[in-house]
Structure formats: structure tokens, C-alpha cells
Amino acid sequence: MIKALILGNTNVGKTTFFLNFAEFLGVNKVLIKVEYPSGKILTKEMSLNIARKSLVSNEAHKTLRLQKLTLKIPIFKGKKEVKLIDTTGLIDGIHPNKEIRNAIAQTLEYLNESHIILHIIDITTLHNSKTLSLIDRQLIDFGKTINNYALLINKIDLEKNKDTLTKFKNIIDKDVYWIPISALYKQGFYEVKKFVVNSL
Numbered sequence: 613m614i615k616a617l618i619l620g621n622t623n624v625g626k627t628t629f630f631l632n633f634a635e636f637l638g639v640n641k642v643l644i645k646v647e648y649p650s651g652k653i654l655t656k657e658m659s660l661n662i663a664r665k666s667l668v669s670n671e672a673h674k675t676l677r678l679q680k681l682t683l684k685i686p687i688f689k690g691k692k693e694v695k696l697i698d699t700t701g702l703i704d705g706i707h708p709n710k711e712i713r714n715a716i717a718q719t720l721e722y723l724n725e726s727h728i729i730l731h732i733i734d735i736t737t738l739h740n741s742k743t744l745s746l747i748d749r750q751l752i753d754f755g756k757t758i759n760n761y762a763l764l765i766n767k768i769d770l771e772k773n774k775d776t777l778t779k780f781k782n783i784i785d786k787d788v789y790w791i792p793i794s795a796l797y798k799q800g801f802y803e804v805k806k807f808v809v810n811s812l
């Protein structure tokens with residue numbers, strides 16, 4: 613099955629996107645297969661409201677394992693199954709906490725196995741910074757070497773980010789495919805769906 617990997621720094625909105633994109637595609641109860649770095653596997657069925665309450669947080673490194681769900685993407689007259697995979701947030705440098713390091717390693721192992729990469733950045737991190745983080749720049753460079761890579765610029769719903777988006781346009785390489793989104797309010801999801809469909 614086609615695998616679509618959601619990647620990015622911690623707290624950028626990966627899990628919010630994971631759940632809300634599933635909802636956008638018509639899912640109302642999620643069956644999530646959780647794979648821990650230890651190898652333990654659990655399957656949980658939850659309503660989207662419960663999933664958002666228990667899996668999303670404004671604290672860093674809420675997600676410390678792979679979370680997978682299967683989406684049915686409408687294509688031509690039928691539907692194609694795509695495995696959407698939420699991951700542990702990446703960081704610049706080496707994290708001091710071993711559990712987080714192991715979870716990051718588990719995420720990185722999936723890079724080469726995935727057909728579609730959805731790299732999320734949080735536009736608010738550009739408020740006070742002139743540049744993207746090192747890990748984001750590395751992922752963008754990696755994205756240029758593969759097909760089916762998109763950069764999702766998240767949290768555009770925050771009014772104060774309007775100028776920041778202009779700043780982003782000035783620093784992003786012209787050959788990178790990017791889509792502004794709000795994972796929270798499901799903005800830009802039609803374009804993301806189109807990108808996924810074109811990647812199948």
C-alpha cells in the first residue's frame with residue numbers, strides 16, 4: 613500500500629493534520645495502528661474528537677511513536693488506499709532524552725519506505741527568525757531528490773502570520789512545491805488532496 617509520511621519539527625501540527633485530513637476525507641471514527649519504537653504494536657479505535665483530545669498537545673514531543681491510519685482516496689471512478697503515517701517531531705541536533713532519540717530514529721527509518729512525504733513547518737517559527745531550522749532545510753533538500761514531496765506551511769489561520777508568509781516566499785527555493793494550510797481549520801486541504809491524488 614502507498615505510504616504517506618507526515619514529517620517535521622515537533623509541535624508544528626503533524627497530529628492535527630493527520631486527524632483533520634482523515635476527517636476531511638470522510639473518516640469519522642479513526643482506527644489507528646500505533647507502533648512503538650520498542651516494537652510493540654497496538655490498534656485503537658476512537659472518535660475524531662477523542663483522538664484530537666488525547667493525541668494533540670501544545671507541548672513538544674507529544675507523539676513518540678508512529679501512528680498510522682488507512683485513507684480511501686477517491687481516484688477516477690474508484691478509491692485507492694493510502695496509509696497516512698504520523699511521526700515523532702524531528703529537531704536540530706541530538707535530543708538529550710533517550711526515549712525521544714529512539715522515537716526520532718524510528719521516524720527516520722521510515723523516510724526511504726514512503727512514497728509520499730508531507731513535510732510540515734509552522735509559519736509562526738519565522739516570526740523572529742530569518743531562516744528555516746537546519747532540519748527543515750535538510751528535509752527540503754532531501755525532498756528535492758525524490759518525487760512526491762510537498763512542504764505544508766501550517767498555522768496560516770493566525771492573523772499575525774500574513775506578513776510572515778511573504779517572508780517565507782522570499783526564502784523558499786523556487787523549485788520546492790509548497791501549500792499553505794491550517795491543519796486546525798482544514799484550510800488548503802483540497803490542494804493537499806490533489807497533490808496526494810497526483811502522486812498515486
Ligand SMILES: Nc1nc2c(ncn2[C@@H]2O[C@H](COP(=O)(O)OP(=O)(O)OP(=O)(O)O)[C@@H](O)[C@H]2O)c(=O)[nH]1
Pocket residue numbers: 621622623624625626627628629667668669670671672673674675676699700701766767768769770793794795796797
Ligand atoms: N492556530 C493553529 N494551531 C495549530 C494548527 N495546527 C496545530 N495547531 C496547534 O499546535 C499545537 C501542536 O499540535 P500537534 O498536532 O500536537 O503538533 P505535532 O507536530 O503533532 O507535535 P508533536 O507530536 O509534539 O511533535 C497544538 O496546540 C495544536 O492545537 C493550526 O493550523 N493553527
Ligand SMILES: [Mg+2]
Pocket residue numbers: 626627628667668674675699
Ligand atoms: Mg504529534
